[in-house]
Amino acid sequence: MTTLEVPTSPVSRGHAARRAPGAGIRTRLTPWAYQAPVLLSLGIWVYGPLVFTVVLSLLDWNLTSPSGSFVGLDNYRRLVDEPEFPAALGRTVLYVLALLPFATIVPMALAIMLWKRPGRVSDVYRSLLFLPVVLAPVATALTWRFILDPLSGIANVVLGDLGLPQRDWLGDTSTALWTMSLITAARFVALNILLYGAALAALDRRAFDAARVDGATEWEITRHLVVPQLGGTTVLLCFLCLVYSGQWTFTNISVLTQGGPVGTTDNVYYRLYTYAFTFFDAGTAAAAAVTIVVLLAALFGASSLLRRHRAQP
Amino acid sequence: MRSPDTVPATTATTAAPPPARPARPGGRAARGARAAGRHTVLVLTAVALLFPLLWGLSGSFKPGADVFGANPVPVPATLENYRFALEDFPIARLMLNTFVTAISVTALQLAAGALAAWSFVRFAHRGQRAVLGLVTVALVVPPQALIIPQFLMISHLHLRNTLVGLVVPQLSTCALAVLLLREHIRSIPQTLLGAATLDGATHGETLRLVVLPLLRPALGAVGIIVFITTWNEYLWPVLAAPSPEHTTIQTGLRLFANQEGPDYGPLLAAAMLATLPVVAVYLLASRRITDAFLQSGLR
Numbered sequence: 049m050t051t052l053e054v055p056t057s058p059v060s061r062g063h064a065a066r067r068a069p070g071a072g073i074r075t076r077l078t079p080w081a082y083q084a085p086v087l088l089s090l091g092i093w094v095y096g097p098l099v100f101t102v103v104l105s106l107l108d109w110n111l112t113s114p115s116g117s118f119v120g121l122d123n124y125r126r127l128v129d130e131p132e133f134p135a136a137l138g139r140t141v142l143y144v145l146a147l148l149p150f151a152t153i154v155p156m157a158l159a160i161m162l163w164k165r166p167g168r169v170s171d172v173y174r175s176l177l178f179l180p181v182v183l184a185p186v187a188t189a190l191t192w193r194f195i196l197d198p199l200s201g202i203a204n205v206v207l208g209d210l211g212l213p214q215r216d217w218l219g220d221t222s223t224a225l226w227t228m229s230l231i232t233a234a235r236f237v238a239l240n241i242l243l244y245g246a247a248l249a250a251l252d253r254r255a256f257d258a259a260r261v262d263g264a265t266e267w268e269i270t271r272h273l274v275v276p277q278l279g280g281t282t283v284l285l286c287f288l289c290l291v292y293s294g295q296w297t298f299t300n301i302s303v304l305t306q307g308g309p310v311g312t313t314d315n316v317y318y319r320l321y322t323y324a325f326t327f328f329d330a331g332t333a334a335a336a337a338v339t340i341v342v343l344l345a346a347l348f349g350a351s352s353l354l355r356r357h358r359a360q361p
Numbered sequence: 362m363r364s365p366d367t368v369p370a371t372t373a374t375t376a377a378p379p380p381a382r383p384a385r386p387g388g389r390a391a392r393g394a395r396a397a398g399r400h401t402v403l404v405l406t407a408v409a410l411l412f413p414l415l416w417g418l419s420g421s422f423k424p425g426a427d428v429f430g431a432n433p434v435p436v437p438a439t440l441e442n443y444r445f446a447l448e449d450f451p452i453a454r455l456m457l458n459t460f461v462t463a464i465s466v467t468a469l470q471l472a473a474g475a476l477a478a479w480s481f482v483r484f485a486h487r488g489q490r491a492v493l494g495l496v497t498v499a500l501v502v503p504p505q506a507l508i509i510p511q512f513l514m515i516s517h518l519h520l521r522n523t524l525v526g527l528v529v530p531q532l533s534t535c536a537l538a539v540l541l542l543r544e545h546i547r548s549i550p551q552t553l554l555g556a557a558t559l560d561g562a563t564h565g566e567t568l569r570l571v572v573l574p575l576l577r578p579a580l581g582a583v584g585i586i587v588f589i590t591t592w593n594e595y596l597w598p599v600l601a602a603p604s605p606e607h608t609t610i611q612t613g614l615r616l617f618a619n620q621e622g623p624d625y626g627p628l629l630a631a632a633m634l635a636t637l638p639v640v641a642v643y644l645l646a647s648r649r650i651t652d653a654f655l656q657s658g659l660r
Contacts, residue, residue: 299596320506
């Protein structure tokens with residue numbers, strides 16, 4: 049068809065240049081042109097800062113002064129030697145452990161419940177149960193402060209009426225971390241119901257119908273046919289819990305406790321933020337950031353190995 | 362319709378017809394009890410998950426002296442808290458800031474995300490896996506680990522307390538949009554794209570005339586997700602726009618909380634004003650959002 053056209057037509061010439069195999073640099077650059085906005089954004093705001101943070105972590109630099117001096121690994125040594133960062137790391141792990149059931153077992157059970165009876169009612173439940181993910185975190189945290197007010201909050205009023213012990217739930221060192229975890233748990237339950245739902249939607253229902261015809265009970269089907277197929281999703285959601293528990297508790301810590309009482313609700317992200325923007329100690333904060341990213345990368349590697357291992361029967 | 366070979370061997374070999382409904386203990390009454398139990402569990406979970414929203418909403422309508430009252434229904438109800446919050450703090454201004462910021466971030470992320478997602482599908486064979494890997498990793502890099510360089514860049518460019526300083530760095534979270542849109546473009550039948558190519562359409566024309574019209578529902582869903590995420594963003598506005606006139610509603614709420622102290626009525630009203638627009642947007646499009654996740658192929 050193109051051979052019949054007038055060869056000097058600019059349209060057909062442009063067309064031929066694009067079509068020709070190995071037309072050179074233009075063809076090879078096309079994918080990059082499409083990706084340029086995303087790659088530039090990630091380069092400038094994610095990967096550039098990541099490299100910059102590694103450099104910063106080797107400097108002694110107070111953010112209020114114009115420049116810093118090279119101190120090698122001193123900042124990392126300080127992180128290990130001073131008690132705050134290891135303690136915050138331990139608490140970060142405690143948060144993850146407290147939140148894991150809310151990221152796995154609870155949403156899995158609810159998602160299976162919704163999946164077993166598909167239809168309009170389940171869709172309504174699914175929409176309502178996802179709502180905590182979209183609620184403004186600062187507004188929710190402030191509402192929790194109202195609910196948990198030690199003197200007149202509804203939590204203590206109800207507990208008092210029931211004759212149960214009242215507490216300053218966020219101010220007491222023995223309960224603060226668990227209270228904070230429960231406050232954050234709603235988001236995990238809500239998001240993961242949907243993510244388990246996505247995994248369940250991909251399963252072939254006919255296999256379960258066959259088992260049902262064979263006389264298997266609903267519990268047996270769930271226990272032996274459905275749950276084992278959710279293994280890969282569960283590993284992924286455990287990893288997401290590791291990543292997001294720290295980030296999602298960050299807002300609650302910042303609004304509700306600022307890490308207190310006596311550091312019992314601190315986590316590594318809030319510690320990093322404190323180093324940087326309370327003490328203006330850019331070097332130590334950057335060292336904390338690098339430590340966090342390295343630990344996450346190691347966990348990411350372990351979790352993808354585990355997923356690959358599970359994928360092979 | 363089930364094809365004959367998927368019928369289990371046991372029913373195929375036995376002469377007796379399979380029971381119409383598998384025998385379950387108890388029959389109709391037990392099934393009714395099971396359904397009631399199921400609804401009880403689901404309703405209780407919903408109430409537990411949404412308790413702060415419900416209790417905050419009810420408290421925001423209670424008059425000052427009664428704000429801690431245990432009655433879940435605010436009787437007598439008052440709008441005094443809302444009036445006080447709007448007069449005492451630039452809530453309206455903050456909400457406008459937040460809206461403009463969220464709309465800008467959404468538009469930029471959708472435009473950049475659709476272009477990149479399209480190129481990942483179209484040029485899938487040309488060594489793009491490594492680039493896709495970089496985008497995926499960006500999804501799990503914690504934003505807190507990047508704030509110091511980001512903050513220094515914004516300060517040195519004198520972009521603190523400006524819209525550009527609020528919006529542009531939030532492109533760092535565009536990875537989710539790219540990956541979700543890529544899944545949706547991948548589900549477009551290859552024959553459609555092939556037909557466009559046969560007709561002589563360039564990559565750009567195929568994107569504009571074939572892919573984008575089909576992608577509209579997905580763009581809507583992803584756009585709403587990005588909008589809500591940006592509306593709720595807290596960390597970046599704290600650093601990039603600390604002044605109460607230029608910041609967003611989440612940071613503003615925090616400042617308002619410091620100002621009000623224990624006076625909870627206006628604070629709850631402000632919290633509800635910061636929450637309800639997002640809840641409204643979500644409820645209008647909840648099916649789209651949940652479907653975007655359900656069909657994302659995430660597993």
